[in-house]
Amino acid sequence: MQAIRVEALTKTFRVRRKEKGMRGSIKAILRPQTEEIRAVHGVSFGVEEGEMLAFIGPNGAGKSTTIKMLTGILYPDGGRVEVLGIDPTKKRRQLAYQIGTVFGQKEQLWTHLTPYDNFRFFGAIYDIPDEEMEHRIGELAERFELHEFINTPVRNLSLGQRIRCEIVASLIHRPKVLFLDEPTIGLDPVVKEQIRNLIRQMNREYNTTIFLTSHDVGDIEKLCKRIIIVNDGQIVLDDSMEHLKYHYLHKKIVEVKMQEETALPQVAGITVLKQKGSHARLEVDTGAVEIGDALRQINVENMEDINISNVPLENIIMEIYRAKDRQQVKAAIAPVG
Amino acid sequence: MLTAVKNQTRVCLLSLKYNIMREMVNKVTFLMNIIFMMLNNACILIQWFILFRLREEIGGYTMREIMMLWGLTAASFGLSHILFARVFSLPELIVSGKLDSYLVQPKNVLLGVLTSATAVSAIGDFLYGVALLLFCGLAVGGFLLALLLIVTGTVILTAFALLFGSLAFWFVRVEILGNQMVMGIVSFATYPDGIFQGISRFLLYFIIPVGMAVYHPVHILAEFDAGRLFTVLGYACLLSTAAVAVFYRGLRRYSSSSLMEARM
Amino acid sequence: MNRYENSAVSNAGDIAKRRFLGQLRRGHGIPGRKYGVIYRSVLMENLQYVANMALGFFGYFVFIYIFIKLWEYMYRTPEELIAGYSKEQMIWYVMMTEMMWFGSNASAVGWQVKTDIRGGNIAYLMNKPYHYTLYILAKYTGEWSIRLPMYAGLAVVIGTVMVGAIPGFRLITVPAMALCIMFGLTINAVFKICIGLLSFWIEDATPFQWLYDKLILVVGTIFPIEIFPGALQPFFKLTPIYTVCYGPAKLIVDFQPAKCVEILAAQAVYLAAGCGLMFFVYRKGVKKLYVNGG
Structure with missing residues (x-):
């Protein structure tokens, strides 16, 4: 069964528009004009049970709006949403028992209480009986190594410990789908890694479906097998991470260090990104020139060191964000040949 | 159905308990807030001792009725701020989109929001109010009646704040207005209704609900009147039903095609 | 409440x-x-x-309205005097003290001091090339000098429409009154700052602010002090109430040159003593901060 099914989802916001100047303000009061902004426009996708999906896009692309519609906070204007077979618009409360949400910037824990007390509160919200609750807290604490600080007030915890508790708190009712909105925002690399491990572990042990939004490429790369990119309220890419990284990618970065400064080849398909003394960084478009041919252009005798790498995922994503529509996205990442 | 109510009550009580625990983190501050608020309220009695030196009754009230008036007002105001303190800052939650976290919980949104904060000093108000009513020399039945009237007063005050606060779903800038209205109620509710005549009397009884929340109850305590009691009970039901309806109407707007500026 | x-x-x-x-x-x-x-x-x-x-x-209007109604009820005949005040004087007295209360919004000062200290902002502010308490005082004075005239305008409108002119009011006395009001508000702010400075030692000084406010309110704002039993009056004259609210308001409703001089003198003494106290408490507090490192 699919955990999430979305068809032609649409949400339009109206924004008040006002001309500049005092006259504009007065006019806006007398005859308010509104401008429509299509936050989400015709989005369709499905997520399998147990899948880990990265749902990304630039700021204002419609990610949060989509999550809000999936969790029943916002009602769509058009299209259909089904999460675990439930329509969030009609049965928000029923759905709430089965999903979990973590909004990175918003804290849901009571900071003066211990994680233990907090978990008890969430247990009450999800109608979990006391003994069952004890059992679950014990299990989660063990699995996610919370023992050290489970009885320390949340305000005395480090940011990383706090976020870990935030996430564990949203697992108390064993949700089948977990929505994570920017879970690692503002965390240091070590803590980020811990959080990623926690998410991965959760997915593995409980088969929880993960719906993740993040601006952190590391989160996306390390956690998700599938990626959906939205821009201007539309899906511009829906593919596996594998494809995106290796198949679609037709650009290589070649870094060379020569013994002495030499002229670089002037061939179509090779762009000099940077040259400083005997160091050079080239971008090779393998669509236009084969990598072997490109390398042959470089004087091997004179070479001290060479490094060939893929364009970082971050750059690929940036490229996609910049593209205006699906066609351009395809062009930007078109397969070799 | 019954289990749902039981579970909901459990969550609300736990919420209240945790709110108070939060305030008790610093015990000295906690106690000082409560005790000083009681003293603070008690200071006002000086005003009435002075006024009653000038005349024996004011607006039909003697010192005893003034104590009932203050007792009911302080206790209702206190109880409302202990149980439902968040209603008084509801517009802020609405405007800054903070209702989202209540919407993803499988519990009643309104109760979740209202019980999510407690004002500690309100405990002082409540205790002061109840103490004052004890000093009025009411019989046991009278005191029980007073407790009922505290509840109706709390309901009316909370519902009124909810009604005004919910307007923030439509108009962003109602926050200050709502607070001023609540403070207006409290100001009027600490003076005898007998000094107001004509239009102001009409306003106090029918538009801003001071009459229903406090004046009628004082008269009921002074001299039992079933008609007045039913009026108050009926009004409390009516106002809270209306307030809840407006809130949910607004919540639908919050969830459907609201203006973007009020969200995200 | x-x-x-x-x-x-x-x-x-x-x-x-x-x-x-x-x-x-x-x-x-x-x-x-x-x-x-x-x-x-x-x-x-x-x-x-x-x-x-x-x-x-x-909010101001609500209060004044209630007091107009209250005093209309309390005065049985228009000619009656209560504690030496006619009905018009009594209402104008409340209007003036409430005008100072609303127009000064003094709770903001105490709140500011408390937030600066408890929030840790004080660590930056105290190393600036000015004295923290005077900085707060100056900032606050800037605020009320805009607010107060607006409330004064409102008070004059409400007063003339709903009560009638103050008997025996002479325009020439306005500068002296303004001076008294200015001193009164400043003294009040100094005391509020002193209470706010208690935050160096206790977590929340707000309850003390309540009590101080209530004292000012009950004894000096809603009635003139003449209304209290004679035995208490010499005592009230020694409290800040005499210089903060009673003095200025009394001058407005019943101006007497001798009284004016007396009040100004008392205010000078109070201001000096209050500032001395404020500096003293601040120094102690800062010292404590250095010792305990905040």
Whole structure:
């Protein structure tokens, strides 16, 4: 069964528009004009049970709006949403028992209480009986190594410990789908890694479906097998991470260090990104020139060191964000040949 | 159905308990807030001792009725701020989109929001109010009646704040207005209704609900009147039903095609 | 229960600010929109200021209205004198003390000091090339010198329409009254700062602010002190009430040159003593901060 099914989802916001100047303000009061902004426009996708999906896009692309519609906070204007077979618009409360949400910037824990007390509160919200609750807290604490600080007030915890508790708190009712909105925002690399491990572990042990939004490429790369990119309220890419990284990618970065400064080849398909003394960084478009041919252009005798790498995922994503529509996205990442 | 109510009550009580625990983190501050608020309220009695030196009754009230008036007002105001303190800052939650976290919980949104904060000093108000009513020399039945009237007063005050606060779903800038209205109620509710005549009397009884929340109850305590009691009970039901309806109407707007500026 | 505390007003400002930042973030990328948002929020802030003002006026009006009704009830005949005051004088007295209360919004000072100290901001402020307490005082004076004239205007309108002119009022005495009011508000602020400075030692000094406010309110604001039993009056003359609210208001409703000199002298003494206390408490507090490292 699919955990999430979305068809032609649409949400339009109206924004008040006002001309500049005092006259504009007065006019806006007398005859308010509104401008429509299509936050989400015709989005369709499905997520399998147990899948880990990265749902990304630039700021204002419609990610949060989509999550809000999936969790029943916002009602769509058009299209259909089904999460675990439930329509969030009609049965928000029923759905709430089965999903979990973590909004990175918003804290849901009571900071003066211990994680233990907090978990008890969430247990009450999800109608979990006391003994069952004890059992679950014990299990989660063990699995996610919370023992050290489970009885320390949340305000005395480090940011990383706090976020870990935030996430564990949203697992108390064993949700089948977990929505994570920017879970690692503002965390240091070590803590980020811990959080990623926690998410991965959760997915593995409980088969929880993960719906993740993040601006952190590391989160996306390390956690998700599938990626959906939205821009201007539309899906511009829906593919596996594998494809995106290796198949679609037709650009290589070649870094060379020569013994002495030499002229670089002037061939179509090779762009000099940077040259400083005997160091050079080239971008090779393998669509236009084969990598072997490109390398042959470089004087091997004179070479001290060479490094060939893929364009970082971050750059690929940036490229996609910049593209205006699906066609351009395809062009930007078109397969070799 | 019954289990749902039981579970909901459990969550609300736990919420209240945790709110108070939060305030008790610093015990000295906690106690000082409560005790000083009681003293603070008690200071006002000086005003009435002075006024009653000038005349024996004011607006039909003697010192005893003034104590009932203050007792009911302080206790209702206190109880409302202990149980439902968040209603008084509801517009802020609405405007800054903070209702989202209540919407993803499988519990009643309104109760979740209202019980999510407690004002500690309100405990002082409540205790002061109840103490004052004890000093009025009411019989046991009278005191029980007073407790009922505290509840109706709390309901009316909370519902009124909810009604005004919910307007923030439509108009962003109602926050200050709502607070001023609540403070207006409290100001009027600490003076005898007998000094107001004509239009102001009409306003106090029918538009801003001071009459229903406090004046009628004082008269009921002074001299039992079933008609007045039913009026108050009926009004409390009516106002809270209306307030809840407006809130949910607004919540639908919050969830459907609201203006973007009020969200995200 | 306390009277208008201005937390509500600042909240609304916060909302505006948050929304502004949110919009700025969202407006990112759409050319020109950013400036529209900035413009709008500035305009809104000003409108907000006016709206807050108007609602504050509403609160003032409610109080005055209640007191007019109360004193109309208390005076059986128009000629009656209570504690030496005619009905008009009595109402004008309350109008003036409440005008000072609303127009000065003194709770903001205590709140500011408390927030600076408890929030740790004090560590930066105390190393600046000025004295923290005087900085707060100056900032606050700037605030009330805009608010107070507006409330004064309102008071004059309400008073002349609903009560009638003050008997025997002479325009020539206004400068002396203004001076007294200015001193009164400053002395009040100095005491509020002193209480706020207690935050160096205790977590929350607000309850002390309540009691101080209530003392000012009950003894000096809603009645003139002549109304209290004779035995208490010499005692009241020694409290800040005499210089903070009773003095200025008394001069407005019943001006006497000798009284004016007496009040100004008392205010000078109070101001000196209050400032001495304020500096003393501040120094002690800072020392404590250095010892304990905040």
